[in-house]
Every structure is written in structure tokens, then in C-alpha cells.
Amino acid sequence: MIQPARAIGWASHLPDEVVTNDDLERTLDTTDAWIRERTGISERRVGGHPPSMAVTAACEAMAVAGCEASTLDLILVATSTTDQHLPAAASRVHDALGANCGAFDINAACSGFVYALVTAYGFLATGMKRVLVVGSDAMSRIVDWQDRGTAILFGDGAGALVLEAGGDGGLVTYDMGTDSASRHILYCDVGSKLQMEGREVFKVAVRSVVDSIQRALKAAEMDAGDIDVFVPHQANYRIVEAVCSRLGIPCEKSVNTLAHTGNTSAGSIPVAIAHALERGRIHDGDTVLLAGFGAGMSWGSAIVRWSA
Numbered sequence: 001m002i003q004p005a006r007a008i009g010w011a012s013h014l015p016d017e018v019v020t021n022d023d024l025e026r027t028l029d030t031t032d033a034w035i036r037e038r039t040g041i042s043e044r045r046v047g048g049h050p051p052s053m054a055v056t057a058a059c060e061a062m063a064v065a066g067c068e069a070s071t072l073d074l075i076l077v078a079t080s081t082t083d084q085h086l087p088a089a090a091s092r093v094h095d096a097l098g099a100n101c102g103a104f105d106i107n108a109a110c111s112g113f114v115y116a117l118v119t120a121y122g123f124l125a126t127g128m129k130r131v132l133v134v135g136s137d138a139m140s141r142i143v144d145w146q147d148r149g150t151a152i153l154f155g156d157g158a159g160a161l162v163l164e165a166g167g168d169g170g171l172v173t174y175d176m177g178t179d180s181a182s183r184h185i186l187y188c189d190v191g192s193k194l195q196m197e198g199r200e201v202f203k204v205a206v207r208s209v210v211d212s213i214q215r216a217l218k219a220a221e222m223d224a225g226d227i228d229v230f231v232p233h234q235a236n237y238r239i240v241e242a243v244c245s246r247l248g249i250p251c252e253k254s255v256n257t258l259a260h261t262g263n264t265s266a267g268s269i270p271v272a273i274a275h276a277l278e279r280g281r282i283h284d285g286d287t288v289l290l291a292g293f294g295a296g297m298s299w300g301s302a303i304v305r306w307s308a
């Protein structure tokens with residue numbers, strides 16, 4: 001175990017406005033059947049504001065944790081779509097909670113939550129007691145709604161996790177990496193819209209996630225059979241199926257919120273964790289595998305022994 005810690009609070013938040021595949025059929029040269037077959041997505045939420053979604057998820061996670069904001073040692077927000085160059089979105093969460101600790105953002109695109117989580121465990125290892133980790137993105141702000149190659153995939157959402165040092169579980173191992181030579185296949189310039197070579201991203205995603213998980217499993221001296229719950233980044237169900245099949249993880253062990261959220265970037269994994277916890281799919285003692293990938297091209301895997 002790299003760092004013992006338990007999750008004492010969690011929550012997710014999605015904006016109210018729903019855009020279904022049928023809605024997109026009216027404005028794009030696409031069909032509901034094509035989108036569902038190629039991605040697994042039926043609808044997504046839009047109209048989100050990244051710092052506000054982060055605040056809502058953070059406040060709910062703190063309410064679940066039942067602790068005062070003054071007891072937090074650090075606030076981390078993973079986001080790449082926030083509305084100000086500075087200050088960080090984490091500063092708004094800090095203000096809304098009335099916290100008195102440090103607060104900063106992490107931008108690793110869709111890998112952001114895994115990077116923030118590993119960072120949180122690192123700070124807990126240096127002596128911090130409680131860290132709030134949030135992932136929040138509003139991809140609807142940077143998607144070109146006239147581009148059928150990207151508009152069908154993305155949505156808005158946020159999730160939060162409060163970690164406390166100690167307990168029987170925690171971070172078992174992790175793997176992070178970046179294929180920076182491939183950063184041109186997925187990017188968004190400031191003030192512009194998201195550009196993506198979908199087929200290339202698909203291939204890099206499957207390869208990097210599979211390799212990353214294999215490295216994390218090896219470092220933990222585990223194999224795929226030891227994984228109880230798999231929480232993948234929610235980008236495309238075909239990517240999840242390909243990763244599961246290459247690793248020998250039954251797809252039923254994966255958590256999938258994608259059909260109703262689309263890809264919410266840094267929001268995707270914490271939204272999926274909250275979804276799984278609310279449905280009793282993650283239990284104390286479970287070995288939970290988290291795996292993210294995104295622009296960079298970045299990837300990150302974490303194996304966590306769950307303790308709440």
C-alpha cells in the first residue's frame with residue numbers, strides 16, 4: 001500500500017439541460033442509431049459552468065463526509081474548461097466552502113481526476129489529514145456543435161471525493177504517462193473549439209490504457225482477476241469493451257454512466273464513482289481500478305483498496 005486513506009464523502013453533479021441523440025439528429029448529419037452503436041451514448045447534459053458544478057459537487061461531498069471545511073488541508077480541482085485563466089477554479093470551491101487551506105487546479109484533460117487523486121494521496125503521505133478532490137468540466141463550452149465528429153461525444157458534469165488519511169484501504173499503486181508527440185490529435189486552442197482525430201484517439205486510448213493498467217497491476221503484484229470494480233474514463237463504450245477484452249476484465253465489472261452523460265472529461269470518473277457507490281456497487285475492501293486518458297495524450301491508472 002502506497003498510502004492508506006479512506007473516502008469519507010462523495011457526490012456528483014450534472015446540469016439540468018439534456019441533449020438527446022434525437023436532438024442532435026435535427027441539427028447534424030447523424031442518427032441516434034449511429035451514435036449509440038459507435039459510442040454507447042444516448043444523451044448528455046449541457047449548460048454547465050465548471051466552477052459552479054465543482055462547488056455543488058464539493059458541497060454535497062462535504063455534507064456526506066460530515067466534516068467542517070476548516071478541517072481540509074487541501075482542495076484540488078481537475079478541470080480544463082474553466083472560465084478564467086486565473087484564479088483557479090479551486091479558489092471558488094475554497095470560497096464557497098469557507099475553507100482555509102491551499103487550493104489549486106490540475107489540467108490533464110480527461111485524465112485529470114486520476115492525476116488529482118494520485119496527487120491527493122501524495123499530499124496525504126506528507127502528513128495532510130483531509131484532502132478534497134474534484135473533477136469538473138463543461139465540454140459543451142468548447143465543442144463545435146456543427147461538427148458531428150465531436151458534438152455527439154461530450155457533455156458536462158462534476159464529481160468530488162473527500163479523502164482522509166488512515167484506515168485499512170488506500171492507494172495500492174498507480175501509473176501515469178504522456179505521449180506528447182501525439183498531442184496534435186486532440187487539442188483546443190484558447191478561444192477556439194475542440195479539434196480531434198477520432199480514429200487516432202481511439203487507437204492511442206486503447207493502447208495506452210491497456211499498457212498503463214498492465215504496469216499498475218504488475219507493480220501491485222496483481223492480475224486482472226483481482227479487480228472487483230473497474231471505473232474507466234467514460235469516453236466511448238467501444239473503448240471500454242476493447243480495454244476489458246484485452247485485459248481479461250469482464251465488462252460487467254466496469255461502471256458505465258456514459259449512456260446518460262457522454263464524455264464529461266475530468267468529471268467522468270468521479271461521476272462514475274458516485275454513481276457506483278450510490279448503487280452499492282463498491283464495497284469496503286474492494287479492489288477498484290480507475291483508468292483515465294485524454295489530451296496530451298495523457299493517461300493514468302490507479303488501483304485503490306476501497307475503504308469508506
Ligand code: ACO
Nearest residue numbers: 030031034038109110148198199201202235236293294295
Ligand atoms: N454520425 C454519422 N456518421 C458519422 C459520424 C456521425 N456523428 N461521425 C463520423 N461518421 C461517419 C464517417 O464519416 C465515416 O463515413 P465513411 O465510412 O463514409 O467515410 C464513418 O462514419 C466511420 O467514421 P469513423 O471516424 O471511422 O468512425 P469511428 O467508428 O472511429 O467512430 C468516433 C468515431 C466515435 C469519434 C470514435 O473514433 C471515437 O470514439 N474516438 C475516440 C474519441 C475520444 O475518446 N475522445 C475523447 C478523448 S478524452 C479527452 O481528453 C477529451
